[in-house]
Amino acid sequence: MLGRLSSATNQNKRAIIAMSGGVDSSVAAALLSQQSSYTVQPVFMRNWDTRDEYTHSTPGGVKGCEWEIDYANAKAVCTHLNLPQPQLVDLSSEYWLRVFSPSLDIWRNGQTPNPDIACNRHIKFDALAHKVLKGDDDVLVTGHYAQVDTLTGTLSRAVDRNKDQSYYLSAVNKNILNRVLLPLGSLHKQHTRFLAHSLNLPNANRDESMGICFIGERRHFGSWLDDYIHTKKGLFITPHGHSLGEHNGLHHYTIGQKARIGGVPKKLYVAAKKGNDVVVVDSPQHNLLKCKTIITHADINWLVSMDHLPNTPFEATAQVRHRQLESRCTVQVEHDHLMVTYQHFEMAVAPGQTCAIYMGDVCIASATIDKTISVDGILH
Template identity: 40%
Template sequence: MSGGVDSSVTAALLAEQDFDLSAVFMRNWDTKDELGADGKCEWEKDWHDVQQVCKLLDIPCRMVDLSREYWLRVFEPALRVWERGMTPNPDVDCNREIKFDALVQRLGESAQWIATGHYAHLQWDDATHRAMLCRSVDRHKDQSYFLAAVQEPQLRRFMFPISHMTKPQLRELAHARGLPTASREDSVGICFVGQKRRFEQFISEYIPPSPGKIVDEHGKVIGEHNGLWKFTIGESSRVSGLKTRFYVAKKDAERNEIVAVPGRDHPMLQCRAVNTIDWRWVWPDHDVQQVLALQTKLGGRFTTKIRHAMAEIECTPSQGTSPENVVLSFAHPDAGVAPGQTAALYLNEWCLGCGTITETTCTADLQESASSEPT
């Protein structure tokens, strides 16, 4: 339980069934411990709400401290990625490394099943008796993207009791049962940043300034930056005094340089394909040829999501230079795709796996390649 309404309703639904039930609250981050500050921390409020809900439902609860594991396996690796000018997804890493691994190891055999408040659905394949990670009923809240790096041997011990509900239905149920968290707002953003601080302010406490140039597509200097990690591909370059607004199209870590282009529809911003590494199939024995055969057998289409809150893009997967290297080619371009982001692959409603983007191919790359071909 996290202290939010989703896990509170999950607990309430399970409490109405014949389970030997107990609740676990994970403490993954402690601002007071980390910065040496006094005052009430975010996790203390969450833990208080968990205890209130569990008291109402008559469920025993306990706290498990996984802050060290989170620091070493999620936060520090993310810092290294930000320092290189890339855009990591700590929430995907948290599920893979902490919720579905470190927590499971800590609980051991004492927990036969583990339930969470994720908006995702597990469907069991009749032929193989394996769990299939699928989208939830509420497509706006669906969190299968964040679970795409969790593999089936880990998933099969989990339950997602709210997968059949929409958020309004869940809120209504929470109010009907008088849950203390019924009106609590959804958490947004990266968990360790918290609600009261901006991302840039937070990360600047860990990554020192690194001044560099902002140039246009022709190499002309148009401004300066104070760190690659402060800028995201597809967002404004924040260069003032120009007649046209420029947007970040590329970050060159070796040169410590940002390339910005005029207008959001510029060819350098229109991504047509991504190259990924560290690809993890939800079913570990899957490969590209097998999932292409699945599409032939089941019909439908492949789609990808690069960010949680985005429309899916139709795509075609292909094998790269190694089993962990998968290329996704888009049916139509998408703006603002950045190295470091997680690309998740779907076949219809079934989430097949994901990888980390290392390179992007944009419309400008294709145009340059075509112009350089001999006639």
């Protein structure tokens, strides 16, 4: 099931398994311990503590125990599997500086960041890897649903297309991927849950975690951000510039979401941001929401050698959200950025998000979306 993991040549090599307290990483640890000759060392990352929020928000309602609950679950699983107790690795400072603070800057600019992608790039597969991978043969193991060829460092989609998380890994530096093992890449989520029950894991019935790690599934996300971002009010406007009312800050809105405006009974949708104003339209299928072309920032993360790519422009597929069906496109490399033009169009593409490029099931590159052009040729 784990392919090269079961090779006898792996004896005495260390596999550092990143435990989250959830089912996926727990099953990955179980498979690793049972079917390989690696010496397994669990670790647990602390990236965020809600008690830190006291310095930014008014006290009250902050329990500060979320990571401790996750850590307790991870320790219980390790005890059950006769593994060493997970080493606690505190990366909260690195997370604040390399993920959270840059994300705040993106929200302030009216764009929509993806902190989970940034966390994988800068924390789990960089800061953590540098702390725990000591020997040349050490490998980092996670519970992600994706596949990595450790000989070539090639990142591919998981077998379970609905669960595939290669999009979340698309910004990870290629140089680390040949030291990464993803045991769940060949499994379907349903089978992972079955294994958790068959192994009697203490967290087998735990719900799947969702949401950004420092927010989880809290409601009123925009209001929470108000504690960190100075609110600069602006106007809701129509595409023709007619004012419909006042909004409470660009960070409350992302492209495609519903915009609730007092005194306006009909449904409206965020189509663009113009200066400090939010452009709204009356249909989720409005042409302003139909993105024809994406222009990225210069932060291209190539996951394959440029020598293996056809001359540009080349045909590929693009994905801008998790669990989104990829769309056919043409990719043009222009100086230090990508221009991705859809064969048809993609709905509600938000600047600040990540655009991952695929050829077949292989992720070849990713970059942050800077601007978009609608099917009507309007630049946002």
